[in-house]
Amino acid sequence: MRDVFVMGVGMIRFGKFPEVWMEELGRQAILGAVKDAGIDPKKLMVAYCGHSHQGRVAGQRALKQAGISGIEVVNVENACAGGSTSFRQAYLSVAGGLYDMALAVGMEKVGGGLLPPNPEDLDGLQGRVLPGHYAMKAVRHMYEYGTTPEQLAMVSVKSHKNASLNPLAQYQESVTLDQVLGSRMVADPLTLLQCCPTGDGAAAAILCSRKEAEQSGRPLIRVAGSVVRSGNFVGAGEDILASPLTRETSQNAYEMASVGPQDVDVCECHDAFTIGEILHYENLGFCPRGEGGRLIQDGATEITGTIPVNPSGGLLSKGHPLGATGIAQVVEIVRQLRGEAEKRQVETPRVGLTHTMGGAIPGLEAGACAVHIFVRD
Incomplete structure (x- = not known):
């Protein structure tokens, strides 16, 4: 397997754009990555397009708008991990020597509001939607480890503060602890400002050989x-706070990269809900189990902390256009490692990590988990 590098990245500001077609969102991100890489787009011979709800041949439609045709295009659907999975496929195509350069793009246009469950999802149809699922995790974490509502809310405060420094974030205003705790209750103890917004967006990355x-x-x-x-399969009596999927995926990635969690200088994780980020601290190995609440309270995951998490604002504030999220995480980590993150720049990072989850399936822990590790050589 060959070494693979990220040559260029691009993304648009996330938000709600009812007047803009999905193809235009993708076009802007693709051409942004091409410009950042400083290449002729004709050098691209393969593209992987991650999305969740964009219909058939979405990648071809976006590439057409960007002036790119006549290449191999693979559309990747993997729920919220679609973008991350398209990045993985682009990585493999270069690492295996099939291509010297590959494009990974994630895009989504879903507007806002709750996404309906699949007709086959009996849990969802009976009301066990994701906010409720994560609320149960929060209650259990509070019961077992003494995690407080204030610690949960601190995740949202941090994310909004970081997003206020990110011109591409969907929500760019800071919030206070009282505002988070006082926002409308969605699923006790998770309030509105502790749940990520959906929306529209696109991001792209160009991968290449050494x-x-x-x-x-x-x-x-x-x-x-x-x-x-x-x-993984789950059943009655399973520990709802354990996440073998994230633990095993990240451990495999650490081993592949010859690093450990102690080496990570900056991380973008799947903070769909505040309790999710706290659990990811633990399952990615940044702290022992049960200590995620204390980690956020101690300021360790701030931009100036020992393990900065979601300096972009994360899903909670940067936004979560499903298929675009995983590539947007890559964009942030690449810019951090280059030293191009401006006001939200982490001090001299060398190792960065992205983590994305995708899909809720009854009987499985989740549909997918993707972890990528980046090193500045």
């Missing part, structure tokens, strides 16, 4: 680890 990366003159950001896994 030769192409060195010729570009850009900082060398190597993809040191890339793992995607499906969820």
Whole structure:
């Protein structure tokens, strides 16, 4: 397997754009990545397009708007992990020597509001939607480890503060602890400002071989680890706070990259709900089980902390356009490792990690988990 590098990244501001077609969102992100890489788009010979609700041949439609045709295009559906999975496929195509350069793009246009469950999802049809599922996790974490409502809310405060420094975030205003706790209750104890918004957005990344990366003159950001896994079977009596999927996926990625959680300088994780981020601290290995609440309270995950998490604002504030999210995480980590994150720049990071979850399926822990690790060489 060859070394693979990220040569260029691009994304649009996330939000709600009822007047803009999905193809236009994708076009802007793709051309942004092409410009960042400084290449002729004709050098792209394969593209992987991650999305969840965009219908048939979505990638071809977006690439057409970007002036790119006559190449291999693969559309990737993997729920919220669609973008991350498209990145994984692009990585494999370059690592295996099939192509010297590949495009990974994630895009979604879903507006806002709750996404309806699949007709086959009996749990969802009976009311066990994701906010309720995560609320149960929050209540259990509070019961077992003494995690407080204030600690949960601190995640949202941090995310909104970071997003206020990110011109591409959907919500760019800071909030106070009282505002988070006082916002409308969605599923006790999770209030509105503790649940991520859906919306519209697109992000893209161009991956390449070492030769192409060195010729570009850009900082060398190597993809040191890339793992995607499906969820494990679960049954009655399972520990709802355990996440073997995230633990195993991240452990595989750490081993592939020859690093450990203690080496990660900056992380973008799947904070669909505040309790989700706290659990991810634990399951990604940043702290022992049960100590996620204390980690956020101690300021360790702030931009200036020992393990900055979601400096972009995360899903909670940057927004969550499903298929675009995983690539947007890559965009943030690449810019952090290059030193291009401006006001939200983490101090001299060398190792970055992205983590995305996708899909809720009764009987499985989740549909998919993707973890990518990046190193500045």
